[in-house]
Amino acid sequence: MRPESGAAKAVALGLTEAEYDGIVDRLEREPNQVELAMFSLMWSEHCAYKHSKKLLRTLPTEGPRLVLGPGENAGAVDVGDGWSVAFKVESHNHPSAVEPFQGAATGVGGILRDVFAIGARPIAVLDSLRFGEPTSERSRYLLDHAVAGIGHYGNSIGVATVGGEVYFEAPYEQNCLVNAMCVGLVRTEALIRSAAAGVGNQLVLFGASTGRDGIGGASVLASAELGEADDDKRPTVQIGDPFEEKKLLECSLELLDRGLLVALQDLGAAGLTSSSSEMASKGGVGLEIDVRKVPLREPGMAPFEIMVSESQERMLCVCEPANVEAVLEVCARWEVGGTVIGEITDTRRMVIRDGGEVVGDMPVEALVDDCPLYDLEPARPAAPLYAAPAVTLAAADADDPSAALLALLGSPNIASRRALFEQYDALVGSRTVRRPETADAAVLLMPHGSAIAVSIDGSGRRVAADPYRGAVEAVLECAANLACVGAEPLGLTNCLNFGNPEKPHIAWQLTEAVRGLGDACRALDVPVVGGNVSLYNEGGGGPIYPTPVVGMVGELPDPLHAGRTGFAREGDAIAVAGPLRPSLAASELAKLRGDALPDALAEIDVAAVRAAHGAIRDAVRAGRLSSAHDVAEGGVLVAVAECCLAGDLGALLELGDDAGDLVTRLFGEGAGGFVVSGPADALRALADRVPVEVIGRVEGGSLRVTLDGEDRVALELARLRAAHGALAELFA
């Protein structure tokens, strides 16, 4: 008989009683305090992916340009000439909901560490944010502080924040989403893995000292629903120090440059516990760690606290004994603390010592690989999960194209993000060829003269309407953004933000969305190189919109021909290209009208969309188009207005009487559409590969739409610009 207290403690730490029994079985005894703390974190959803791993295994992970796939700190793809680009996206949702500045800042810090842990120099950050409607004071507070936190960390460490997205929807009111993606550059031959190796090799902890911050962050914060008393969880949010991380980054890269390391790993969720045990698991070895050697920020920390602290800005490396001195010298030069805290053994056990005393002794496999994996029990919900949005545009105005256009341009999900992205350094590194709002994807120079394009996308509302097709659309839109600058996708990373997967309707959303992601990636031949899962995103008001966020890296051979959003030349023809079948279902206009979500989105011909991407990409690369922009939120007319504003040139659209439903045609949404401009013969040539409908020309200083020669929209650019600037008022 075990004492009741063991199981009760385990439940308090986020485990189930059955899981506790499993731990006892594997240890063949009750775990002590250190062991239980370590198991509770390693068997948390955040570390073990116990509700998602089986689904993730269905995603395609092979591709001709793949260098490093899932399982490492970040994935990587080959970009030619011996260079690889590493990238990954990760969530920091619950910390940000509790303490937005530090939650977002440490989210950036963590994803940067993931990228330099494989030896890549971080060159770009993108972010994907979701908040409640900006009419809510709490949402404005969260937005303001999260943006400041992202800027604080990225700007101070000198990594350009080059892109991102933010959407406002009521279901994120309690539980905001803060996802950060990092892109890094590395010589392919210099990539380093995290597998510990070499019995007798030394384990060196370097970076910041260890404090009581972030204890239980991965289990009680990240792997549980948010509740009423979450201010109590502020102590589980870590504090970021970008200066410490800047030194850590330079120090790590110098250690690698000098060939001093066998393996490198960052300390993220679950701190020393996850980093050390995962290194041991990957290397098939054991580790012995003496917690008394870990430099502490505060006295009297118990061994279990040291093992699970989530103090930021720390790294763990393995080096040969002969190199220890040189490693510590490099650390000293960068004013980074470095300490030998243990060594590699052949026991395949994690042995934790406190000086002479063994305070924990567990099989590595039990801790890392033996967490039970659960089958989801998906069930499509019988009744709608989400309330209809509030009406913000009267039906009569929604039928008037001018009023609808102005309302859409000024709506929170479409208005200019300038007030946000201007708080980020988009230029440091001297590689940014396309900055925010100048193109659909950021374009970054590579050392050998070519360029990569990066984009991040996701649409919770459309996934909520149709998890399968919404997820397919998210992948297609990200690829469309790359096509608009002339880039071909090489790899994809994702962050799956969902509610509590133990509930059948959330399990259904998750299962359908992952099926959509996998099908879209296979259809585009783009491998998933890694990612992150964030579950339990629910507050008192119910689950968030299911929000798979996808980040993509693509390449373009010639940065001189990187595409632009803005119209560039008076007299250019304007066309809608691609197999767009506009529908108002789940569109931004439908949201403004207060329409409930539909049961499903329209079917997508993915092959036709892929063909359109190829046609646009080739035309941009060849320099035949003056501008290219994908049709997304707000439909064709919003896309045209965005091209006008980005290029500071007007447009005249002449629609004939066969236009059908004008409002649907102008504001309907769907995959596969592009607004392009260029010489008329270039658009005619494009029509050989993809449906092209010339709708007007670049002209003057206003946006006009005529139907049978009669003006239906006639708005000066200044008026459009004023509407588009609505978000800036939130920051006044």
Added chain:
Amino acid sequence: MKFGVLQFPGSCDDRDAQLACARVGEAVMLWHGDRDLQGVDAVVVPGGFSYGDYLRAGAIARFSPIMESVIAFANDGGLVLGICNGFQVLCEAHLLPGALLPNTELRFVCRQVELEVVDADTPFTNLCAPGERLSIPAKHMTGRFHAPDLDPDLVVVRYATGHCFNGSQDEIAGVRNAAGNVFGLMPHPEHAVDPLTGSVDGLRVFESMARAAGVTGPNTAAVSHTR
């Protein structure tokens, strides 16, 4: 022409400055803990957050060993360019007049701005025409120039009308010392040296320095983007 770019822990735009300098000459990195300036013809103090800037921008860097040598170099008439955080460091070191305060709106802002050359008769602007406009990005949270008793002759560049977002006194973007050999500039000329990334107007500053130093020669040490 040999440029030396200072490197503090927390420097962010050091590699960018090195790339820019390498377009007109040789460019070496100078480590904050050293005192040897390696015989450079000019020193560039780059942007970033030296030592984290947690106390006050530039306050700690001013006391680094390398700055002792830079101060002596400047006092001997050597060319010193401080960009953004470098400008802050040079003010802290009293090599330049005034101080840089937090932006009026207390936010970091990254924006392409237009500058107007006030004084084209300096070692840093001798290739510009008076009144010429330069398109150069600015990005900072602490860039509001403040010097109540400033000699107006020391103003080298201003933000063009409508381009000053930080609240700087008289819209000043860059000032020199009385001798004219030290220049501090809040916007980032090193980010405006390549048409691919937006503008080449910043190159004028580095080329002016080479001209002033009278050291010309082939650029034999071009630095490419590496790790």
